[in-house]
Amino acid sequence: MARRLILDVDTGTDDAVAIMHAALHPDLELLGVTTVSGNVGLANTTDNTLRVLDVIGRSDMPVYAGLAHPIARRGFPGQKHYERDTARDMHGTSLPLPEARSQAQDVTAVEYLLETLRSATEQLTLVPVGPLSNIATVLAIDPSLVDAVDELVVMGGAHAHGNVTASAEFNIWADPEAAAMVFSAGFERLTLVPLDATHQALVTRANCAAMAALGTPAGAAAADLITRRIDAYSAGSGISATDAAPVHDAVCTAYLVRPDIVSTQHVHVTVDTESTLTVGRTVMDTRPNATGTPNAHVAFSAHAATLVAELTNTFS
Structure with a gap:
């Protein structure tokens, strides 16, 4: 039986690859896609999502627009990764795909998730x-809905080092109060895929060439989008590899069908919402004598070859 899931995205380039993978994999039944402000504003994350689904022939997939801002902050101050629409911007305001033909649903993401x-x-x-604003809002309205979820798979956080600050990864930093609420909600299983794992699952230019050679819309789109990521990382020196880049969000959808893509450790995770230096940091208690009850299965490593094979096979 196919695994039934809902994707919650802030669609930039890596979200796009995850959407294509989830929408096309025969062992996944993608029920709907909800959008949230993050990599770009809500209007663009929603439009980008529609573009992705249209280009792979999945215009039938319903898309629901969610929160346009964090649950407790407006205009979150702080350091950014890059200037928008420059060589270091791996997403761009609009994805380089044909304009969307389909439209988002009239129902909001929160209403859809609740129902x-x-x-x-x-x-x-x-x-x-993406940022956990939609999920936290749903839990604020009805905390019991954690029981309807067999697993929450989150892309976000970091243990060794962040990417938007020295301490924090963007998705958690962008709405730290939402993340803190989600991590303390009591999900049956919460799997966290942080930068520590995704920065190990790099996709190379050669891998992109192989995807493009598949001759499919998904293969061509993935190759173009991941190549953009490689160019941006090369310009910004965000990783220690050349001609390669992480595709963070795709590791999460790949994990659904290939759990062996990551190695996890069950630990207690909290989110800093107060310190000006470390706000948005995911504090992972990996001490042998840790006292907090473990609440997340954290992926501290990931396998690049497994990710590349999974994406290539699906996009073929």
């Missing part, structure tokens, strides 16, 4: 790969 989880007769999987 879908409340009416579910079997547990669903939630995969948020």
Whole structure:
């Protein structure tokens, strides 16, 4: 039986690859896609999502626009990765795909999530790969909905080092109060895929050439989008490899069908919402004598070859 899931995205280039993978894999049943402000504003994350689904022939997939801002902050201050639409911008305001033909649903993401989880007769999987604003809002309205989720797979956080600050990864930093709420909500299983793992699962230019050679819309789109990421990382020196880049969000959807893509450790994770220096940091207690109850299965490593094979096979 195909695994039923909902993707929650802030669609830039890596979200796009994750959407294509989840929408096309035969062992995944993508029920819907919800959008949130993050990599770009909500209007663009929603438009980008529609573009991705249109280009791979999945215009039938419903898309629901969610929160346009963090749950507790407006205009979050702080350091940015890069200047928008420059050589270091791996996303761009709009993805380099044809303009969307389809439209988002009139129902909001929060309304859709509430209705879908409340009416579910079997547990669903939630995969948020952007800021956790939508998920936290749903939990604020109805905390019991954690019971409708068999696994929450989150792309976010970092242990060794962040990317938007020295301490924090962007998705958690962008709405730290939402992340703190989600991590303390009591999900049956919460799997966290942080930068520590995704920076090990690099996709190379040669891998992109192989995807482009598949001759499929998804292969061509993935090759172009990941190549943009490689160019941006090369310009910004964000990783210690050349001609390669992480595709963070795709590791989460690949994990759904290939759990062996990551190695996890069950630890207690909290989110700093107060310090000006470390706000948004995911504090992972990896001490042998840790006292907090473990609440997340954290991926501290990931396998690049498995990710590349999974994406290439699916896009073929």
